[in-house]
Amino acid sequence: MASIKHKNKDRVWYRLDNAAILYPSIQSDRITTMFRLSATLTELIEPSILQSSLNKVIERFPYYRVKLNKGLFWYYLEHNPKTPRIQKDVQYPCGRLSPILNRNFLFRVSYYNRRIAVEFCHALTDGTGAVTFLKSLVYQYLKDTGENLSDATGILTIDEEPAIEEFEDSYKRFYKPSLPLPESGESAFHLRPKLLKKGLYYVITGIVPLDDILSTSRELNVSLTVLLTATYMDAMQSIQNERVKNIRRKKPISISVPVNMRNIYPSKTMRNFSLFVTPKIDPRLGEYSFDEILKIVHYSMMTEINEKSISRQLSRNVGGQRNPFVRIVPLFIKRLFFPVLYKRLGENLFSGTISNLGRVEMPEEVEKFVERIEFIPGPGPINKTGCSVTSFKNKLYISFGRVIEDSELERIFFTKLIKMGIHVTIESNL
Amino acid sequence: MAYCVRCGVELDKQLNSCPLCATPVHLPEELDESAQKTYPERIQRKGVKQINLVPSKTFVYLMTFIIIIPLIVCLMVDVRRNNTISWSFYPVTSLILFWILIAYPALKKRYSLLKILTIDIYSIVFFLISLNLFSGGFLSWSIYPVASLLLIWVYFLLGFLFGRTHPVFMLVVSYISTGLYLYLIEQATGRIWFFALALPVLTLIFIIVLITILLSSLKFFTGPSLIGLLFCNISVFCIGAELIISKFVFDNGFSLFWSLIVTGVCLPVGIFLIFVQKNDEFRIYLQKKFHL
Numbered sequence: 001m002a003s004i005k006h007k008n009k010d011r012v013w014y015r016l017d018n019a020a021i022l023y024p025s026i027q028s029d030r031i032t033t034m035f036r037l038s039a040t041l042t043e044l045i046e047p048s049i050l051q052s053s054l055n056k057v058i059e060r061f062p063y064y065r066v067k068l069n070k071g072l073f074w075y076y077l078e079h080n081p082k083t084p085r086i087q088k089d090v091q092y093p094c095g096r097l098s099p100i101l102n103r104n105f106l107f108r109v110s111y112y113n114r115r116i117a118v119e120f121c122h123a124l125t126d127g128t129g130a131v132t133f134l135k136s137l138v139y140q141y142l143k144d145t146g147e148n149l150s151d152a153t154g155i156l157t158i159d160e161e162p163a164i165e166e167f168e169d170s171y172k173r174f175y176k177p178s179l180p181l182p183e184s185g186e187s188a189f190h191l192r193p194k195l196l197k198k199g200l201y202y203v204i205t206g207i208v209p210l211d212d213i214l215s216t217s218r219e220l221n222v223s224l225t226v227l228l229t230a231t232y233m234d235a236m237q238s239i240q241n242e243r244v245k246n247i248r249r250k251k252p253i254s255i256s257v258p259v260n261m262r263n264i265y266p267s268k269t270m271r272n273f274s275l276f277v278t279p280k281i282d283p284r285l286g287e288y289s290f291d292e293i294l295k296i297v298h299y300s301m302m303t304e305i306n307e308k309s310i311s312r313q314l315s316r317n318v319g320g321q322r323n324p325f326v327r328i329v330p331l332f333i334k335r336l337f338f339p340v341l342y343k344r345l346g347e348n349l350f351s352g353t354i355s356n357l358g359r360v361e362m363p364e365e366v367e368k369f370v371e372r373i374e375f376i377p378g379p380g381p382i383n384k385t386g387c388s389v390t391s392f393k394n395k396l397y398i399s400f401g402r403v404i405e406d407s408e409l410e411r412i413f414f415t416k417l418i419k420m421g422i423h424v425t426i427e428s429n430l
Numbered sequence: 431m432a433y434c435v436r437c438g439v440e441l442d443k444q445l446n447s448c449p450l451c452a453t454p455v456h457l458p459e460e461l462d463e464s465a466q467k468t469y470p471e472r473i474q475r476k477g478v479k480q481i482n483l484v485p486s487k488t489f490v491y492l493m494t495f496i497i498i499i500p501l502i503v504c505l506m507v508d509v510r511r512n513n514t515i516s517w518s519f520y521p522v523t524s525l526i527l528f529w530i531l532i533a534y535p536a537l538k539k540r541y542s543l544l545k546i547l548t549i550d551i552y553s554i555v556f557f558l559i560s561l562n563l564f565s566g567g568f569l570s571w572s573i574y575p576v577a578s579l580l581l582i583w584v585y586f587l588l589g590f591l592f593g594r595t596h597p598v599f600m601l602v603v604s605y606i607s608t609g610l611y612l613y614l615i616e617q618a619t620g621r622i623w624f625f626a627l628a629l630p631v632l633t634l635i636f637i638i639v640l641i642t643i644l645l646s647s648l649k650f651f652t653g654p655s656l657i658g659l660l661f662c663n664i665s666v667f668c669i670g671a672e673l674i675i676s677k678f679v680f681d682n683g684f685s686l687f688w689s690l691i692v693t694g695v696c697l698p699v700g701i702f703l704i705f706v707q708k709n710d711e712f713r714i715y716l717q718k719k720f721h722l
Contacts, residue, residue, distance in 0.1 A: 411450035428449035429469035
């Protein structure tokens with residue numbers, strides 16, 4: 001990251017981090033590579049104030065004030081001299097970025113009634129980076145509306161300079177050469193139905209009292225993520241049982257669970273730094289009961305989420321990027337291969353994604369002005385549905401996004417929660 | 431508080447059916463339509479497609495230096511051996527043309543497609559004329575590409591002016607420029623066909639289009655009847671064109687053959703369409719039977 005030493009801000013440029021290198025090439029109306037975080041406040045949003053807050057906050061996050069450009073061999077990010085503009089929110093979130101309408105920025109900030117939403121392109125950052133940005137934006141917005149806030153623990157405020165560690169590509173820093181490759185998975189079960197028209201994206205959010213679901217997971221002696229992943233898998237299993245009668249035609253069900261690598265390695269980066277583990281069941285061996293699934297998910301997460309086994313994945317990804325033969329291939333040829341690679345190593349290997357951002361913490365002063373935080377996954381044409389989870393105050397928000405008409409998976413998922421005695425409230429953008 | 435009777439989930443106030451199983455809500459008094467929806471209604475954005483024809487400035491600098499090297503080498507070798515510019519004229523002018531086509535627009539601060547096209551076409555014209563001059567002779571072979579390029583430029587210009595100027599004016603301009611072009615070509619080929627063939631056909635087209643434009647401004651010709659009018663005009667044009675052509679080729683008076691076939695197809699269709707427009711009952715009947 002020698003480039004940030006430049007005095008002249010306009011000349012700053014960044015390499016894409018390891019996770020991000022794929023996304024610009026696979027971007028399409030179907031795979032928009034956008035995900036969304038939103039904060040609902042207690043008062044109506046004042047657009048002019050939000051715009052001025054954004055203008056201040058973006059200075060604190062220079063690594064997001066960028067546009068995407070093509071080099072001969074790789075894409076790169078470059079300082080964007082324009083200022084981001086807030087937009088009105090739309091019915092179908094996570095739509096494809098239009099560089100022209102969006103002034104070349106790779107994220108957008110929109111508002112609707114009491115809600116501020118930020119949508120980030122995955123090339124820029126992961127959920128952790130986005131939630132940090134959202135928190136700073138909300139904090140600054142509240143300050144600009146005249147609230148007197150003094151406590152900013154856990155929030156990056158505009159008073160401080162961005163730290164050098166926030167810019168780094170942590171994949172590169174923690175890369176260990178010549179580790180054995182991770183086992184390659186096999187193609188997993190996918191939902192079949194026809195895709196919706198391009199641009200449509202149905203979101204269903206289930207709101208669950210946090211204490212309810214935590215006490216259930218405590219009873220079962222597993223973590224919240226494990227409980228939700230197992231429920232997701234169980235729902236997938238019942239769909240497959242219904243659709244595929246022949247047991248030999250069945251396919252494994254594996255769910256990709258992103259892991260925030262900042263918890264494993266000491267990193268403060270604000271760019272991508274997450275990998276995923278994939279707990280997996282194979283219905284060809286027979287039908288799994290919920291308890292069995294719970295056990296499998298629980299123990300496979302226990303064994304997979306540690307520095308050693310995750311570094312194999314990291315090593316394969318970064319190793320591929322560092323390979324000299326890969327590097328000298330011109331970008332326009334790379335662009336042909338990346339979508340295939342993404343399919344083979346990514347979406348094809350799992351049936352769904354469940355991304356748990358965890359509890360969003362804010363200082364109490366700020367928290368009382370914020371009603372809720374939601375996290376919506378980006379659309380994927382192969383998985384067709386994705387799930388994102390976040391909790392704020394005493395509620396858990398489980399958001400499903402789908403690009404198909406039928407909401408079978410969501411229905412089974414939420415009815416399973418209800419059968420466990422957990423109260424669910426449903427919202428949707430239909 | 432509304433609950434879905436099938437799924438057991440609690441539903442948001444403004445939902446009138448369960449998003450999970452599409453079961454309608456059975457508590458009409460609970461339904462609060464006035465409540466703010468969770469997401470705004472969809473607003474279709476107008477897609478703006480913009481093609482960036484112009485490379486960045488840094489690329490221009492890079493290219494300028496890449497082009498300068500062969501340019502200098504050619505000139506030096508040529509001048510050193512022949513003490514004058516002989517063959518190097520061709521590569522040097524080609525390189526300069528190449529530079530103008532690609533790099534020049536980037537150095538202009540404001541550009542539009544029309545400006546770039548104008549620069550490109552005129553620089554090619556200039557290039558061709560200079561080549562022609564250098565190889566001896568003024569506008570000998572180069573008259574064909576030069577005249578064609580200029581005609582293309584006029585058409586592009588008219589395309590850009592479309593909707594901004596009066597269509598009759600555009601028609602007159604294209605009539606004159608096309609006529610001039612054909613006349614030049616005739617002069618260059620040295621055969622006589624302009625006044626006997628090209629000009630009458632061109633004038634025929636001009637008159638028919640003029641009539642169409644004038645008639646289409648009338649209220650009578652809208653929708654299907656305008657298309658009907660076009661069909662009628664096509665058949666009129668075919669008859670006229672065949673008369674002119676047969677007079678030029680065979681010089682044998684007025685005998686019609688192929689244009690009658692076209693007329694036999696187009697004229698009934700045209701009249702039918704005009705009839706459809708005028709007869710409300712018939713039109714509604716057709717709409718009813720054939721609506722998409």
